[in-house]
Amino acid sequence: MVDYYNDEEELDSVDDDDDRSFRGRDSEEDTEDASETDLAKHDEDDYVEIKEQMYQDKLASLKRQLTQLQEGTLQEYQKRMKKLDQQYKERVRNADLFLQLETEQVERNYIKEKKAAVKEFDDKKVELKENLIAELEEKKKMIENEKLTMELTGDSMEVKPIMTRKLRRRPNDPVPIPDKRRKPAPDILY
Structure with a gap:
């Protein structure tokens, strides 16, 4: 009590x-x-x-x-749901903006890297072309120099047959058979 x-x-x-x-x-x-x-x-x-x-x-x-x-x-439930919905929409909007920014940045990087690759390719192409031209010019000069030296010496132009040594035959070796070749037929032009 x-x-x-x-x-x-x-x-x-x-x-x-x-x-x-x-x-x-x-x-x-x-x-x-x-x-x-x-x-x-x-x-x-x-x-x-x-x-x-x-x-x-x-x-x-x-x-x-x-x-x-x-x-x-319930009013309190509706208020909280409205607040959650607003937070959800805000997060989705922020995520979309972030995605858009990241996409733009990736595209800019792609374009920049592509331009750099194209420039590097063109530079290498020009460099390779110049190197090949220089090599060919050098070979051309060497050939011209050889030509001049051959003209001056004159003997080098004559073709000398290559001498082969004949070895003596051994007793058990068979006698070589001379090659019989056919003469090529003359070309007939009509």
């Missing part, structure tokens, strides 16, 4: 009781004590009723909120 009275109130009532007893009102005192007990009992019942009513109200409120939540009509 909960005591709703302060200690001071109890002391006051005790003082009042003492005053009454001195005055000779004992019967009135008994009635007050009985009414105080009834009052305390009545207050306790009211307190339990109020507490029960608060519990029922809170339970009904929570059930109502649960129903609204399941239906999707």
Whole structure:
């Protein structure tokens, strides 16, 4: 049982009781004590009723909120969903912007690298062409120099037959058969 009275109130009532007893009102005192007990009992019942009513109200409120939540009509749920939706849209927008920027950067790098590759190819091509021309010019000069030296010496122009050494035959070797070749037929032009 909960005591709703302060200690001071109890002391006051005790003082009042003492005053009454001195005055000779004992019967009135008994009635007050009985009414105080009834009052305390009545207050306790009211307190339990109020507490029960608060519990029922809170339970009904929570059930109502649960129903609204399941239906999707709860105001707090809608606010949070709206906030989540905004965050989602913002993140998607940021991701799209990031993708667009990355794509542009990759395209710029691709174009830059392609230009560099084309320039390097052209440079190498020109360099190779110049090297080949220089080599050919050098060979041309060498051939011209050889031609001049041949003309000056003259002997080198004569073709000398290559001498082959004839080895003596061994006793067991067969005699070589001379090749018989046919003369090529003359070409007839009509």
